[in-house]
Amino acid sequence: MTAALHAALKNPPINSKNQNTKERAELLVVRVLSSFKSSDIEKAVGSLDKAGVDLLMKYIYRGFEKPSDNSSAVLLQWHEKALAVGGVGSIVRVLTARKTV
Amino acid sequence: MSLYSFGLEPLSCHAWNKDRTQIAVSPNNNVAIIYEKKGKEWVKIHELTEHSGRITGIDWAPESNRIVTCASDRNAYVWTLKDDVWKPTLVLVRINRAASCVKWSPQENKFALGSGARIISVCYFEKENDWWLSKHIKKSVRSTVLSLDWHPNNILLAAGSADFNCRVFSAYIKDIEDKPGPTAWGAKMPFGEVLLEHKDCGGWAHSVSFSPSGDQLAWVAHNSSIAVADATQGKEVTQLTTGHLPLLSVLYVSPTEIVAAGHDCCPYQFSYKGPGSLEFVKKLDIPKQTSKTSMSAMQHFRNLDKKATEEDSNELDTLHQNSITQLCVVSGERDKVEKYSSVGLDGAMVIWDFQH
Numbered sequence: 001m002t003a004a005l006h007a008a009l010k011n012p013p014i015n016s017k018n019q020n021t022k023e024r025a026e027l028l029v030v031r032v033l034s035s036f037k038s039s040d041i042e043k044a045v046g047s048l049d050k051a052g053v054d055l056l057m058k059y060i061y062r063g064f065e066k067p068s069d070n071s072s073a074v075l076l077q078w079h080e081k082a083l084a085v086g087g088v089g090s091i092v093r094v095l096t097a098r099k100t101v
Numbered sequence: 102m103s104l105y106s107f108g109l110e111p112l113s114c115h116a117w118n119k120d121r122t123q124i125a126v127s128p129n130n131n132v133a134i135i136y137e138k139k140g141k142e143w144v145k146i147h148e149l150t151e152h153s154g155r156i157t158g159i160d161w162a163p164e165s166n167r168i169v170t171c172a173s174d175r176n177a178y179v180w181t182l183k184d185d186v187w188k189p190t191l192v193l194v195r196i197n198r199a200a201s202c203v204k205w206s207p208q209e210n211k212f213a214l215g216s217g218a219r220i221i222s223v224c225y226f227e228k229e230n231d232w233w234l235s236k237h238i239k240k241s242v243r244s245t246v247l248s249l250d251w252h253p254n255n256i257l258l259a260a261g262s263a264d265f266n267c268r269v270f271s272a273y274i275k276d277i278e279d280k281p282g283p284t285a286w287g288a289k290m291p292f293g294e295v296l297l298e299h300k301d302c303g304g305w306a307h308s309v310s311f312s313p314s315g316d317q318l319a320w321v322a323h324n325s326s327i328a329v330a331d332a333t334q335g336k337e338v339t340q341l342t343t344g345h346l347p348l349l350s351v352l353y354v355s356p357t358e359i360v361a362a363g364h365d366c367c368p369y370q371f372s373y374k375g376p377g378s379l380e381f382v383k384k385l386d387i388p389k390q391t392s393k394t395s396m397s398a399m400q401h402f403r404n405l406d407k408k409a410t411e412e413d414s415n416e417l418d419t420l421h422q423n424s425i426t427q428l429c430v431v432s433g434e435r436d437k438v439e440k441y442s443s444v445g446l447d448g449a450m451v452i453w454d455f456q457h
Binding site: 050054086087088089090092093096097098 | 164265301303304323324325342343344345346347
């Protein structure tokens with residue numbers, strides 16, 4: 001499962017201007033995040049490095065923008081665990097980043 | 102560490118005189134006030150009222166005892182003390198937007214002024230006509246200049262700007278000084294030459310600080326990161342992202358130790374020992390031991406219900422109760438600072454001791 005997360009977070013479409021690519025990437029990541037068991041989330045976040053946590057935060061907030069079914073609840077759980085590792089700094093970086101994921 | 106509260110208004114900026122018995126502060130309005138230390142209290146002795154806009158920067162030159170103030174009214178004044186009265190002299194800065202920061206050069210023969218007009222104004226005194234003139238650095242600056250710092254050689258000037266860039270310029274004015282020797286940042290230094298341009302610091306570059314030798318430049322950006330550029334290692338930049346709120350001010354206290362403070366209301370210590378090795382050392386504010394007053398069970402549950410918290414106090418556990426906006430060296434040499442001061446949006450000024 002963690003490998004799926006790492007694969008989904010690899011090569012984010014940050015420099016691309018193609019909205020389609022970004023949306024597809026975002027849907028994929030949200031699908032991966034929703035398929036985790038609640039107890040595994042913490043371990044998965046722990047396996048990411050600093051840049052990975054920042055990237056995960058960016059996807060989480062992107063996912064918040066378009067809530068669907070159960071996604072918000074799952075994303076909130078991920079948010080809590082990512083915040084514990086990244087601190088408020090990771091949220092600030094989501095807000096100040098000029099290139100969105 | 103000692104805290105002194107200058108009132109409820111945020112302190113925009115502060116500057117110390119040579120022997121640190123007097124401090125000039127501005128309480129977020131168009132007046133600069135000079136306080137003198139009498140015992141444990143600070144007593145107001147002078148009020149500098151000439152600006153019509155909010156004062157954004159104050160700097161006090163220790164040797165020549167001159168104060169320069171800049172404000173959002175697009176003006177800067179140089180104040181000299183005559184017969185115990187501070188007399189202002191207008192400086193022709195020629196900017197059409199608010200000034201944001203000002204700093205005397207190490208030899209105090211000129212000062213640099215950053216502004217919202219995307220211009221850095223380097224001002225010097227011309228004896229012939231008895232006025233202050235300015236030369237503009239406009240090259241490549243695309244937004245407001247947020248902070249300035251001089252290199253110890255009196256020629257190089259670092260500028261952090263809201264266009265996400267951090268730059269080092271040459272502010273060599275051939276009318277008033279000799280040609281500088283080459284430094285680690287470069288050899289050819291005509292006025293306005295860009296010696297370092299670090300694009301995309303990740304956020305507005307709030308504050309810049311040269312190391313005591315001038316070979317490293319540290320800055321803090323709005324994406325909660327701190328970075329150091331090392332001229333001796335090919336101007337290589339090492340960046341550290343932190344998990345705290347953005348830092349607003351950075352200060353080098355020794356050749357390797359850096360103190361930075363910001364919206365977290367608490368100074369942090371970082372250490373830079375070489376490219377790739379920028380690390381967080383520790384928080385410099387020890388939270389005060391709050392005495393646990395006994396709370397009745399009713400009070401406890403009422404708090405849980407109303408505020409979802411178990412504590413009673415509304416205060417932060419840091420000395421400053423609001424963001425720290427500026428750090429300044431108080432005592433000690435540039436390469437072994439013993440005390441530094443911080444002012445914040447809570448109107449308080451705290452003097453911290455630094456243990457090396």
